[in-house]
Amino acid sequence: MSSDKADIRNDGKSTARGKVLERRRRILAAIRDAAIDEFASKGLVGASTQAIAQRAGLTKPQLHYYISSKEELYEDILVYILDEWKEIFISSSAGDTPEQIIRAYIHKKLEYGKRNPKASRLFTAEITNGAPFLSRHLAQYQASTQEAVALIRSWVDQELIRPVDPLLFQMHIWAVTQHYADFEVQIKSFMQIGENEEFDMDHVEEEVVTLFLRACGLK
Amino acid sequence: MSSDKADIRNDGKSTARGKVLERRRRILAAIRDAAIDEFASKGLVGASTQAIAQRAGLTKPQLHYYISSKEELYEDILVYILDEWKEIFISSSAGDTPEQIIRAYIHKKLEYGKRNPKASRLFTAEITNGAPFLSRHLAQYQASTQEAVALIRSWVDQELIRPVDPLLFQMHIWAVTQHYADFEVQIKSFMQIGENEEFDMDHVEEEVVTLFLRACGLK
DNA sequence: ATGTAATCAAACCAATCGGTCAAACTAATT
DNA sequence: AATTAGTTTGACCGATTGGTTTGATTACAT
Numbered sequence: 177m178s179s180d181k182a183d184i185r186n187d188g189k190s191t192a193r194g195k196v197l198e199r200r201r202r203i204l205a206a207i208r209d210a211a212i213d214e215f216a217s218k219g220l221v222g223a224s225t226q227a228i229a230q231r232a233g234l235t236k237p238q239l240h241y242y243i244s245s246k247e248e249l250y251e252d253i254l255v256y257i258l259d260e261w262k263e264i265f266i267s268s269s270a271g272d273t274p275e276q277i278i279r280a281y282i283h284k285k286l287e288y289g290k291r292n293p294k295a296s297r298l299f300t301a302e303i304t305n306g307a308p309f310l311s312r313h314l315a316q317y318q319a320s321t322q323e324a325v326a327l328i329r330s331w332v333d334q335e336l337i338r339p340v341d342p343l344l345f346q347m348h349i350w351a352v353t354q355h356y357a358d359f360e361v362q363i364k365s366f367m368q369i370g371e372n373e374e375f376d377m378d379h380v381e382e383e384v385v386t387l388f389l390r391a392c393g394l395k
Numbered sequence: 396m397s398s399d400k401a402d403i404r405n406d407g408k409s410t411a412r413g414k415v416l417e418r419r420r421r422i423l424a425a426i427r428d429a430a431i432d433e434f435a436s437k438g439l440v441g442a443s444t445q446a447i448a449q450r451a452g453l454t455k456p457q458l459h460y461y462i463s464s465k466e467e468l469y470e471d472i473l474v475y476i477l478d479e480w481k482e483i484f485i486s487s488s489a490g491d492t493p494e495q496i497i498r499a500y501i502h503k504k505l506e507y508g509k510r511n512p513k514a515s516r517l518f519t520a521e522i523t524n525g526a527p528f529l530s531r532h533l534a535q536y537q538a539s540t541q542e543a544v545a546l547i548r549s550w551v552d553q554e555l556i557r558p559v560d561p562l563l564f565q566m567h568i569w570a571v572t573q574h575y576a577d578f579e580v581q582i583k584s585f586m587q588i589g590e591n592e593e594f595d596m597d598h599v600e601e602e603v604v605t606l607f608l609r610a611c612g613l614k
Numbered sequence: 615a616t617g618t619a620a621t622c623a624a625a626c627c628a629a630t631c632g633g634t635c636a637a638a639c640t641a642a643t644t
Numbered sequence: 645a646a647t648t649a650g651t652t653t654g655a656c657c658g659a660t661t662g663g664t665t666t667g668a669t670t671a672c673a674t
Contacts, residue, residue: 196620196671196672217524217525218438218440219437219438219440219441220441221437221438221440221441222438222439222440222441224660224661224662225661225662225663226660226661226662234622235622235623235624236623236662236663237622237623237624237663237664237665238621238622238623240662240663240664241620241621241622245662245663246662246663297523297524300519300523300577301520301523303577303578303580303581304516304519304520304577304578305436305516306436306579306580307580307581307584311580311584314580314581314584315584317581317584317585318584318585318587321585338609340602340605340606341598341602343585343586344599344602344603345602345606347574347582347585348571348574348602348603348606350574351570351571351573351574351578352567352570352571354570354574355566355567355569355570355573355574358519358522358523359519359522359523359570360525361522361525361526361530361533362522362526362533362536363566365526365530365533365534365536365537366536366537366540366562366566367562368537379560380563383559383560383563383564384563384567386559386610387559387564387567387606387607387610388606388610390557390609390610390611390612391605391606391607391609391610392609393609415641415642415650443630443631443632444631444632444633445630445631445632453652454652454653454654455632455633456633456634456635456652456653456654457651457652457653459632459633459634460650460651460652464632464633465632465633
C-alpha cells in the first residue's frame with residue numbers, strides 16, 4: 177500500500193524537503209482518521225493506542241513518535257471536528273430569504289452527518305459525557321450562535337416569520353439533524369429497515385424542512 | 396451506614412427470610428444505580444468493576460458474587476431502561492385531542508430526561524455505538540412505535556392535523572426532547588449559563604410544544 | 615563516500631483490567 | 645451446641661493497557 181510515488185507540488189522548499197513534509201502530513205492525516213474511527217467506536221478510555229497505530233499502518237512506538245499522548249490526540253481531533261462545524265451554522269450568507277437560509281442550514285447539517293457519521297458521533301459522545309475535553313473550546317461556538325440568534329431575531333422583528341425563541345429554534349434544528357447522524361440504528365429499527373438498506377434521505381430532508389418552515393409560519 | 400433495621404413487610408415467608416430477600420434486593424438496586432453512573436460516564440469498556448463495586452459500597456469479589464460479568468450487567472441495565480421507556484410513547488391513553496396527546500408525550504419525555512439524565516445518556520451512548528447489546532431488544536420498541544404511527548395517521552386521515560409523515564413526526568419529537576437530556580453541556584454553553592445554574596425548563600417545554608403543534612397546524 | 619539527523623522497531627515497564635479461589639466469617643436451622 | 649447454607653475477604657491470575665528505551669535503520673546534505 178501507499179507505494180505509489182505521487183508527484184508532489186513543490187511548495188517553495190526544495191523537493192526533498194517538500195517530500196518529507198508531505199509524507200509527515202499524510203501520516204498525521206492517517207493517524208487522525210484512524211483515531212476518529214477508534215475513538216468513535218470505543219470511546220476515549222476504551223480506545224487503545226495499539227489499535228489506532230494498527231489502523232493507521234504504524235507500530236505503537238511509531239505512533240508515539242508522532243503524537244505525545246492518547247488524551248492529547250483525542251482533544252486535537254475534537255477541536256478539528258469543531259472547526260469544521262463552525263462553517264455549518266445558520267448564516268445570512270446562505271441566501272436571501274429566511275426560507276432559503278433555513279433550507280440551506282438543514283441541508284448542510286444533514287449532509288455533513290451523512291458524510292462524517294463517525295466524527296458526528298464522536299462529538300456527541302464527548303458532549304453527553306459533559307465535554308471534559310471540549311468545554312474549553314466550546315466558547316468559540318458562542319460567536320456563531322449569537323450571530324445566528326441575531327439573524328433570526330431580526331426576522332421576527334421584521335415580521336418575516338412567526339415569533340419563535342431564536343436560540344431554541346436554532347437548537348431544535350440542530351437536535352433533529354444531529355439525530356439522523358447519531359441514531360442510525362434506532363432509526364432503521366423504527367423504520368424496520370434492514371442492516372444494509374438505506375432510508376430515503378431526500379424524503380427525510382423535505383419532512384424536516386417542512387417541520388421548521390411551518391413552525392415559523394413559512395409554509 | 397445501613398445499620399437501621401427498617402421494619403419489613405412480611406411477604407408470606409418467615410420474617411427472617413424476608414429480611415434476607417429485602418437485603419439482597421437493596422444490594423442489587425445499589426449495584427444498578429452505581430453501574431448506571433459508571434457506565435454513563437465511562438462507557439462499557441472504560442467502566443471498571445472495581446469502581447462500580449466501590450460506588451455501590453462493595454468490594455470487587457463481593458460484586459462478582461451478585462453479578463456474573465460486566466457485559467451482562469451492562470445489558471441488564473439497558474433492558475431495564477428500555478422497559479421504563481416503553482411507557483412514554485405517544486398513545487391515545489394520554490388524552491382525547493391530538494394536542495393533548497402531543498403535549499403529554501413531550502411533557503413525559505422531558506420529565507424523564509430531567510429526572511434520569513444518566514440513564515438517558517447511557518441509552519444514547521449505546522445507540523450511537525450501533526446498539527451492539529441492545530439491538531436484540533429493540534424489536535420490543537417497534538410495537539409501541541407502530542401503535543403511535545397508526546394513531547397519528549388516523550389524525551391525518553380525519554383531517555384533524557395537517558399531513559405529516561407519522562413516523563418521522565414522532566421521531567422528531569423524540570430527537571428534540573432527547574436532546575435536552577443528553578446535551579446539557581452544549582445547551583448551557585449556547586445559553587451562556589454557568590455550571591450550576593439551571594435553564595428555564597418550562598419555557599423550553601412551551602417552545603417545543605409550539606414547534607410541533609404548529610408543524611401539524613394546531614397552533 | 616561520509617557524517618548527521620530523523621525515523622523506526624523489539625523488548626520492556628509498571629499499572630490496571632476482569633475475574634477467580636480458598637479460606638474465613640456470619641447467621642439461620644436443627 | 646453442632647450443622648449448614650449463605651456471604652465476604654485478601655491474595656492472586658493471566659491479559660492488556662499507555663508509554664519508554666535503546667539500538668538499528670533510513671534518508672539527506674555535504
